[in-house]
Amino acid sequence: MTALLTILVLVCIAIAIWQLVKIFDLAQVGKSNDQIATDKDNAINGYLMMGFLAFIYIITIWSVVELGDLPLLSNAASEHGAQIDNLMVISLAVIFIVQIITQFLLHYFAYKYKGEKGKTALFYADNNTLEFIWTVIPVVVLSGLIIYGLFTWNTIMNVSEDDDPIVVELYAQQFSWKARYGGADNTLGKANVRLIDIDRANILGVDESDPNAQDDVIVSEVHLPVGRPVLFKIRSQDVLHSAYMPHFRAQMNCVPGMVTQFGFTPTITTAEMRQTPDMIDKVAKINKIRAEKSEELIAKGEQPLERYEFDYLILCNKICGKSHYNMQMNIIVETQEEFDAWMKEQKTFKNSLIN
Amino acid sequence: MSAHADTHEAHAEHHHKETFMTKYIFSMDHKMIAKQYLITGTLMGIIGVIMSLMFRIQIAWPEEPNVIFEALLGKWAPGGVMDADIYLALVTIHGTIMVFFVLTAGLSGTFSNLLIPLQIGARDMASGFLNMVSYWLFFISSVIMLISLFVEAGPAAAGWTIYPPLSALPMAQGGSGMGMTLWLISMAIFIASSLLGSLNYIVTVINMRTKGMSMTRLPLTIWAFFVTAIIGVVSFPVLLSAALLLIMDRSFGTSFFLSDIFIQGEVLHYQGGSPVLFEHLFWFLGHPEVYIVILPAMGIVSEIMAANSRKPIFGYRAMIASILAIAFLSTIVWGHHMFVSGMNPFLGSVFTFTTLLIAIPSAVKAFNWITTIWKGNIQMNPAMVFSIGFVSTFITGGLTGIILGDSALDINVHDTYFVIAHFHLVMGISAIYGMFAGIYHWYPKMFGRMMNKNLGYIHFWITAISAYGVFFPMHFIGMAGLPRRYYTNSTFPLFDDLANTNVIITVFALIGGAAQLIYLYNFFTSMFYGKRAVKNPWKSTTLEWTTEVKHIHGNWKGDIPHVYRWPYDYSKPGHDVDFVPQNVPLKEGEEELQH
Ligand code: HEM
Ligand SMILES: [Cu+2]
Ligand SMILES: [Cu+2]
Numbered sequence: 014m015t016a017l018l019t020i021l022v023l024v025c026i027a028i029a030i031w032q033l034v035k036i037f038d039l040a041q042v043g044k045s046n047d048q049i050a051t052d053k054d055n056a057i058n059g060y061l062m063m064g065f066l067a068f069i070y071i072i073t074i075w076s077v078v079e080l081g082d083l084p085l086l087s088n089a090a091s092e093h094g095a096q097i098d099n100l101m102v103i104s105l106a107v108i109f110i111v112q113i114i115t116q117f118l119l120h121y122f123a124y125k126y127k128g129e130k131g132k133t134a135l136f137y138a139d140n141n142t143l144e145f146i147w148t149v150i151p152v153v154v155l156s157g158l159i160i161y162g163l164f165t166w167n168t169i170m171n172v173s174e175d176d177d178p179i180v181v182e183l184y185a186q187q188f189s190w191k192a193r194y195g196g197a198d199n200t201l202g203k204a205n206v207r208l209i210d211i212d213r214a215n216i217l218g219v220d221e222s223d224p225n226a227q228d229d230v231i232v233s234e235v236h237l238p239v240g241r242p243v244l245f246k247i248r249s250q251d252v253l254h255s256a257y258m259p260h261f262r263a264q265m266n267c268v269p270g271m272v273t274q275f276g277f278t279p280t281i282t283t284a285e286m287r288q289t290p291d292m293i294d295k296v297a298k299i300n301k302i303r304a305e306k307s308e309e310l311i312a313k314g315e316q317p318l319e320r321y322e323f324d325y326l327i328l329c330n331k332i333c334g335k336s337h338y339n340m341q342m343n344i345i346v347e348t349q350e351e352f353d354a355w356m357k358e359q360k361t362f363k364n365s366l367i368n
Numbered sequence: 369m370s371a372h373a374d375t376h377e378a379h380a381e382h383h384h385k386e387t388f389m390t391k392y393i394f395s396m397d398h399k400m401i402a403k404q405y406l407i408t409g410t411l412m413g414i415i416g417v418i419m420s421l422m423f424r425i426q427i428a429w430p431e432e433p434n435v436i437f438e439a440l441l442g443k444w445a446p447g448g449v450m451d452a453d454i455y456l457a458l459v460t461i462h463g464t465i466m467v468f469f470v471l472t473a474g475l476s477g478t479f480s481n482l483l484i485p486l487q488i489g490a491r492d493m494a495s496g497f498l499n500m501v502s503y504w505l506f507f508i509s510s511v512i513m514l515i516s517l518f519v520e521a522g523p524a525a526a527g528w529t530i531y532p533p534l535s536a537l538p539m540a541q542g543g544s545g546m547g548m549t550l551w552l553i554s555m556a557i558f559i560a561s562s563l564l565g566s567l568n569y570i571v572t573v574i575n576m577r578t579k580g581m582s583m584t585r586l587p588l589t590i591w592a593f594f595v596t597a598i599i600g601v602v603s604f605p606v607l608l609s610a611a612l613l614l615i616m617d618r619s620f621g622t623s624f625f626l627s628d629i630f631i632q633g634e635v636l637h638y639q640g641g642s643p644v645l646f647e648h649l650f651w652f653l654g655h656p657e658v659y660i661v662i663l664p665a666m667g668i669v670s671e672i673m674a675a676n677s678r679k680p681i682f683g684y685r686a687m688i689a690s691i692l693a694i695a696f697l698s699t700i701v702w703g704h705h706m707f708v709s710g711m712n713p714f715l716g717s718v719f720t721f722t723t724l725l726i727a728i729p730s731a732v733k734a735f736n737w738i739t740t741i742w743k744g745n746i747q748m749n750p751a752m753v754f755s756i757g758f759v760s761t762f763i764t765g766g767l768t769g770i771i772l773g774d775s776a777l778d779i780n781v782h783d784t785y786f787v788i789a790h791f792h793l794v795m796g797i798s799a800i801y802g803m804f805a806g807i808y809h810w811y812p813k814m815f816g817r818m819m820n821k822n823l824g825y826i827h828f829w830i831t832a833i834s835a836y837g838v839f840f841p842m843h844f845i846g847m848a849g850l851p852r853r854y855y856t857n858s859t860f861p862l863f864d865d866l867a868n869t870n871v872i873i874t875v876f877a878l879i880g881g882a883a884q885l886i887y888l889y890n891f892f893t894s895m896f897y898g899k900r901a902v903k904n905p906w907k908s909t910t911l912e913w914t915t916e917v918k919h920i921h922g923n924w925k926g927d928i929p930h931v932y933r934w935p936y937d938y939s940k941p942g943h944d945v946d947f948v949p950q951n952v953p954l955k956e957g958e959e960e961l962q963h
Contacts, residue, residue: 022875026882048818048899049906050749054825058748061829062756068833069760072840080844080869101777108767115763118738123756128678128745133946134939135743138680138961143739144732151731155724158770162724163717165776170713187540187631206630218630251631252534253643255708255783259849262780264708268643269533270627273710299864321861328860330783330851332527333534334541335452338854 052129059127066120070113088291090325090346092278093169094262100165104158172276178242181235183327184217185247185254185267188336190327193217194230196361202226206250206269214367218250221366229362235327235344237279238352244276257330258344260286266331279346286346287323296323394504396496399919401503402482403814406807409474410891412510414884416465419458421881426450428874430856444522455855456525457543461517463528464551466796468558469513471661473506475803476600479664480569480593482810486912487587489578489929491922494571498564505561509554516550524551527853529650532625532643536617539632549618552611559608566597566604573597578911580931584688585950587910587935588681591688592667595695596660602699603656610649617641647709651702658795659698662762663691665802666733669755671935672809673737675908676752677744678946680936680961683736690729697726707775708782716775723773727766734763745939745946749906750824751809757832758801764836765793768843783853786846789839797835804828807891812905816917817898823890827883834880841869909949910935933960 050058089098126134172178182193182201195201202225208218219226237243247256249267256275257264265275286292299321307317329340347355395401422441425434433448444454481499485492493499516523525543526535530551538545573594577586586594613624617638625646626638674681681687703711703719737759746752768790771777781787804827811819845866850857857863857870904913911931915923929951937948942958954960 022878023882026879027885046899047902047905048821050747050752050821054821055746055748058753058825059746065760065829065832069764069836072836076841076844080841080848080866097776097780100774101771101780104771104774104777108770112764112767115734115738116760119741119756119759119763122738122741122744123746123748126677126741126744126746128747132745134678134745136680136939136941137682137739137743138936139683139685144683144686144736147735148728148732151728155727155770158774159721159724162720162774162776166713166717166720166774169776169779170716206628207635209630209635211633251629252537252540253531257783257849257851259780264779264782266709268710269629270640270642271644271710295865299861302864302867303861318861321864323862326860326862328849328851332456332531332853335456337456338452338856339859341860 050128055127055129059124062120062123066116069116069120073109073112088281088286088289089260089262090279090281090286091261091263092280093165094260094277094280096165096168097262100158100161103161107154107158169277172242172244172274176242178244178276179238180244180246181237182217183235183245183247183256183267185249185256185329185333185340187251187334188329188340190233190256190329190340190342191217192232192235192342193219194232194356194359195225196228196230198225198228200225201246202229202362204248209250212367214365217248219362227361227363230356230359231362231365232359234342236352236355237344237346238349239279239282239346241349242276242278245274247273247275252333253331254329254333254340255331257328258325259328260325264330282346282348283323283325283344284347286325292323296321394500396492396500397919397921398481398485398493398496398499399814401499402478404503405473405477405481405506406814408507408510409470409478410888412465412469413474414888415514416462416470417881417884419462419465421877422450423455423458423462424874424877426455426855427857428871430858450855452855453522453525453542456527456541456853457523457547459853460525460527460530460543461513461523464513464524464555467528467657467661468555469506469510471796471799471803472562472657473558475799475806476593476596476660476664477503477506477565478803479589479668479806479810480565480597482814483587483589483912484569484572484593485576486813486915486923487590487910487935488573488576488581489911489931490572490576491924491928493568494576495568498568502561502564502568505557505564509557509561512550512554512557516547516554519546519550521545521547523547529654530614531650532614532617532646533629536614536626537629537631537636549615552615552618556608556611559604559611562600562604566600569593569597570601578928578931581950584685585931585934587667588670588684588687588691589664589667591691592663592670595691596663599656599663599695599698600660603653603660606649607653610646610653613649614646644706644709644711647706648702651705652699654705655702656698658791659694661795661799662802663694665758665799665806666691668802668806668809669737669758670740671910672751672755672805673740674936674938675809675906675947676747676749676755677741678747678938679740679744680938681736682739682742683732684934684936686732687736690732693729694726697722697729701726701773704773704775704778707778713775720773720775724770727770727773730766734759734766747906749808750819750821750828751805751906753825753828754801754805754808757828758798758805760832761793761801761835762798764840765790765795765798769794780849781846783851784846785842785850785852788852789842789846792839792842793835797839804887809906810912811891811894811898812901812917813912813915815895815898816901816919817894818901818905819894819898820890823886827887827890830883830886831880834876834883837876838873838880841873845869907945907947909937909947911950914949914951937961 089095180195184191202223203220204218206218247267249269254267261277263275263277265273303318311317325344327342437445437450438448444451521542524547534540535544535548616622617624623638623641625643626641629636670681701723704723707716914929931950932953935950939946
């Protein structure tokens with residue numbers, strides 16, 4: 014069905030193009046045809062340049078209105094996320110302003126100075142003042158952005174142990190995630206993939222002889238207490254992956270043979286996030302789309318889609334093989350009490366081993 | 369210098385009886401080699417674009433059967449549904465072909481070969497033989513890359529960046545077996561080809577300029593090709609070493625890039641290597657590579673804008689300075705691809721700084737182009753509209769570099785569609801526009817005939833609209849967090865509201881792809897049926913237009929013209945015509961402008 018549609022669209026386009034060529038060619042009849050632009054070509058293309066400028070503005074406005082109010086750009090769920098968003102909004106504003114002005118000048122000049130017989134161009138080869146000005150303006154603007162950016166980067170990447178972060182290991186493998194908590198001592202036991210023992214269910218290669226490892230807790234869903242800094246220690250057992258947590262504006266690659274890290278402080282619990290007006294809208298929109306899709310599926314005799322409910326996610330964002338597109342794990346942000354209650358139910362490493 | 373020219377003339381005399389083989393196949397003539405590069409690049413481009421259309425269809429209508437897939441992908445699309453592995457392979461080969469085969473070899477190879485001797489006033493390249501070898505190595509590497517599409521376990525599928533361990537371990541991915549071996553062999557040969565070509569360009573520009581052609585009288589095209597060749601010589605060997613080390617890891621059990629790996633139930637022996645090292649080596653080439661792609665396009669566009677605005681290029685010296693600044697800075701920014709790779713955050717700060725610095729010369733160039741057309745007498749030839757299009761997409765794409773180059777912001781958009789949008793606009797589309805502009809402009813020089821201008825206009829306008837239609841919305845789905853290299857987004861309900869946008873993007877891509885058929889038709893039929901070209905159809909000042917329309921070995925029948933002025937004397941007051949070719953001596957009392 015789609016194939017047919019695709020072919021149909023292609024055929025229509027081909028016909029449209031053929032017609033366009035004929036129109037252009039007809040407009041040429043009787044003219045000398047040496048394939049060099051005439052005044053008329055200059056005029057037509059000059060007008061088209063202005064049209065194209067309008068098109069650029071329209072697609073920009075359309076994108077901002079239709080696609081720009083994504084919750085992912087405004088409601089960061091981590092402390093540093095707000096800073097990133099702020100910097101992002103400032104950078105975007107600078108970019109939009111420069112974009113609108115320069116595109117205007119470019120296309121407007123192309124239209125305004127379109128060639129005509131008998132006109133002469135201005136012989137204007139150089140102007141040091143002008144060039145100085147447009148070297149300095151970018152320097153100043155970029156300096157501002159660099160300083161703000163580096164400041165933000167440093168606060169994000171400097172995770173201080175003084176803040177007493179809860180340490181969580183993220184463990185990536187083709188194509189799933191695991192997480193490990195340090196247990197009561199908040200200290201992860203040593204680990205290396207060489208110690209993996211599938212038969213004994215030691216799937217992360219945790220060192221069984223390390224005293225710190227005994228109370229570690231291994232889970233396949235991350236829970237985080239709200240307001241408390243978390244420090245992720247990130248490992249991979251096979252290829253590169255990337256732990257991407259867009260709602261927290263967090264990302265770090267998972268590198269086999271190396272432990273990488275990323276820290277942040279979650280500020281909004283999952284339950285609270287679900288209640289924000291933006292999120293309610295978004296979820297409603299998505300569920301409407303899913304409902305429509307489900308009807309189609311049911312008509313075809315297939316299973317309908319499940320309703321969507323919001324959850325924080327960790328996605329894999331570094332190409333890692335066949336199922337790279339489906340490597341995800343939920344993150345639940347909750348109150349300290351809820352977190353403690355959840356943690357109590359988990360098995361410790363020592364008890365999870367099969368002897 | 370003059371003795372050299374004489375031997376070449378004598379040489380030219382001897383070459384009247386050429387066989388088909390020496391004229392068209394194993395030609396040592398730079399003009400023929402340029403055409404060979406162009407045709408090969410075009411064929412590779414067709415394949416690369418078809419691949420992108422296929423995976424775009426998959427993204428828009430995920431996992432739906434499609435007769436096109438069934439026909440083209442065979443066993444990789446059982447029942448017409450595209451397989452997830454082949455999706456990644458298509459993305460990988462598309463990227464590889466587009467960046468290296470089309471926009472490095474196809475663009476630089478074509479125009480450096482065609483224009484360097486013609487514009488500096490030389491009879492041929494410094495070494496015609498090496499030039500021929502360079503082309504044939506490129507040809508062989510193209511063939512190997514295409515053969516890799518047909519191996520049993522599939523072609524390389526680890527992304528065009530082929531990060532290990534994924535690219536090193538056949539058990540991690542089917543494409544990392546024979547497919548990746550062929551990819552690496554192909555690229556090693558490609559690099560050899562590129563190095564031979566670059567050395568030849570450098571030597572030719574330094575040694576073989578005609579009398580009077582000082583470095584500050586070189587057209588900006590030549591400056592761009594020259595500096596591009598230098599960047600290539602500096603950075604390609606690093607990729608070659610990365611490829612060789614990867615081959616060692618794959619086949620000889622070394623551990624340069626691998627350590628502590630447990631896969632499919634077994635621990636591998638590798639210890640002590642680091643994938644991050646590979647990333648450094650790769651991007652040490654990879655970033656300069658984007659300038660290898662864009663600088664020749666910038667040179668071409670500068671030349672065409674001046675000629676068609678009938679005005680000197682604005683700020684000739686600033687343009688050269690910015691080419692040099694870009695070239696230098698391009699070798700110290702590679703780390704901006706690695707902000708979240710696990711490298712030391714302090715390094716990230718350094719790379720943020722250098723990266724935002726490179727925005728400055730780029731901005732200067734954009735402003736200078738805009739000033740060049742200001743108060744011009746703009747001749748809207750197809751080459752000119754593509755050049756204006758180039759400046760437009762270069763600005764749109766370049767501006768988002770400010771976000772990606774900022775380490776703090778990159779955390780959240782790294783490896784999302786935001787990146788796809790950015791680099792396609794700033795490098796992919798811009799460079800392709802530069803290439804089209806060059807083809808429309810120098811077609812009369814290459815084939816002695818004119819391309820149809822109306823087809824050229826239609827080609828441009830449909831392409832221009834589709835390019836924005838495809839890549840502009842991608843910024844926004846990227847900011848919404850959609851990762852690249854995903855076979856389908858249907859496993860994330862979170863992204864369901866982006867599905868419509870993805871359909872729109874694909875429709876634009878299909879329209880844009882179809883528009884290229886117009887171009888291909890124009891390109892191939894004009895060779896035989898196009899209007900015959902005159903000697904200097906665009907009334908340009910540079911030396912290539914002083915040669916005869918019909919190609920001869922050695923380029924100029926008589927002496928090589930001498931050069932008396934810079935290449936941008938358009939609309940110079942005190943002359944009757946609005947262009948003064950470089951080989952016209954200064955008039956009595958005329959000043960060579962202090963540009
Ligand atoms: C017909 C026009 C084109 C379309 C529709 C297109 C589309 C795409 C898309 C959607 C991706 C991302 C796929 C993914 O990450 O899942 C991609 C990747 C890529 N494209 Fe294009 N592209 C086009 C032309 C070009 C051009 C002209 C270049 C030249 C620079 C290029 C270079 C690349 C590269 C380097 C990648 C990355 C491949 C990778 O992820 O390994 N593309 N293309
Ligand atoms: Cu993964
Ligand atoms: Cu780069």
